[in-house]
Amino acid sequence: MTHSLHHLCGAIIMSLAGPTLAVDAYPARPVRIIVNSAPGALLDVTTRAVAQQMADNLGQPVVVENMAGAAGMLGIRYVKTQKPDGYTILATANTLALAQATKLEPGYDLARDFTGIGMMNKAPLLMVGFSAQPDKTLPQLIAHAKASPGSMSYATAGIGTSTHMAAALFVHQAGIKMLHVPYKGNAGAMPDVLGGRVNMIFDGANSSGPYVQDGKLRAFAVSSPKRLPAFPDIPTLAEQGLPNYSFYVYMGLTAPAGTPTPVVMRLAKALKAAQASDAVRERFRKDSAEAGNMSPEEFTEFLRHDLQRNIKVVADLGIPKE
Template identity: 45%
Template sequence: MTHTVVTAARTVLFATLSLTFAAQVSASDTYPSRPIRVVVPVAAGGWGDASTRIVAQRMAEELGQPVVVENRTGAGGLLGIRHTKAEAPDGYTLMSTGGTIAIQQALSNDPGYDTLKDFTAVGSMVRSPAIVVTSAASPYKTMPELIAAARANPQKISYGSAGVGTTTHIAAEMLLRKAGVKMMHVPYKGNGAAMPDVIAGRVSFMIDAYGSSASNIGGGRLRALGVTSDTPMNALPNVPVVASEGVPGFKYYYWLGLFAPAGVPPDVVAKLSGALKKALSDPKIEARLQSDGTENAFMAPAEFSTFLRKEVAETASLINDLGLPKE
């Protein structure tokens, strides 16, 4: 090959690399240039959906593009999770979910994804303690009364959940295990389907997020027996923590994080994480979330990734200990 040909080849290669780099820089500089979609793998109206919408609206202001929430439900959250995994890693499809992503991976014979390999951790968002709720007409006025009845009648007192393997199911099983009692599990297709039977007293109790039970508690249809946080909630100052009501050491928090398909460019992840942090730091957003019993729990990508590794391992161990069958 002659010197002239070599020089020409180098020139073409340099020009190609320069154009590629320029395109990448341009894409990075202009991101986002169109609306961003956030998949929520649960039905509209629940705590996870409502919290995501509040944060997404504020993120849109930071990013200068609409951030549209899309509910994609089914199979206990698996449909939405798998859908997000298969989307292009360009930062235009995200997902908001919490413990469900670790639970379904541990419960399914073939979940269709690996949390740590198939997703990019953008950042954690919020957390909220759970509430142990029963019908306002229930004979159980306190947690100790409910636990005593369960101890005297193993597997005869029932509790409802949003479905096998959901966070409401796992939280209740953790509570019963800690209390040393057994109850009959009645799974429903979502919290919304379970709530009428809790209110009517057809099941004795359910564990739910404050945001989705608050209206029924305030309206006198539900009685809150305890909260699963370390300290009482500001929104329910007269409701004791479960740990002080016969289940010492027990605590449980629902959490939400923002995910993207694996392979999203680091600068795009940084831009999204920065917008998320600013949204959660907005005093108006914090006040709005706190009114629903929710608190800012932001973690940057690296810290959130560490949290996820621990969550996936501990959830798999817990489900194995509980003896829940894989499906």
């Protein structure tokens, strides 16, 4: 074989191996996780706990950057435009599948612009209300709402938020009409719930649980298909006449569409290792959350299914888009 032919064959082999070698070297520098919420929010706290453990597994720093704004869409839109190389990824909650269904101009398309890495965790919500109201159980509340359509109300953290969709899904499946009273966050709504000025709200167990234990709020149901170990006496919506009801606040990691599969799988491996660490498991326990157990393919499909469910609820209930 001539020298020139040797040179040509070597060049071809190197060109074919180039992308593989680049992927095998991943990560060769720090990884950024963009969090589309404010510092100190539950998503931010959760992501930082996970990122620290992922860094140990990846052998590179994992830097968490907050990019809140535009109801979480600022961070989503930013990551969508980044190079799909695994060095800039997104940490988001239900917002990714909610904003596209509830906003007039979300500025992204979930199926086209993102691929799932994995679900960090998920946590159910408690459906709670004023402890002195006449309805003592969920069936009684539903019967009351059916007897007087529109006379009862529910509070949320705002249109298009997780607590709004949890309540809207309940109203949809129960076949009732209730007045939606949006607030700027669940914390802003809670005084009116405690005072009986609105009938109910869906809220995190870590924040409303103490009120339930003190008798200041009545818990009508838990949003997961199974009861919470921390609150075994609170029945699920599913066991109280709404067999298909299931809602979780979930948090996950996604990457820009086109990120190489080996890179996505490497990030998923690091996430799984983080979930198994004592520090992250304790963080989840404090938040009444459980680790998400999904492959990148499963999480991608989950997100797309959640989006379609949200689109249907918004359309069926005539929820106005902002």
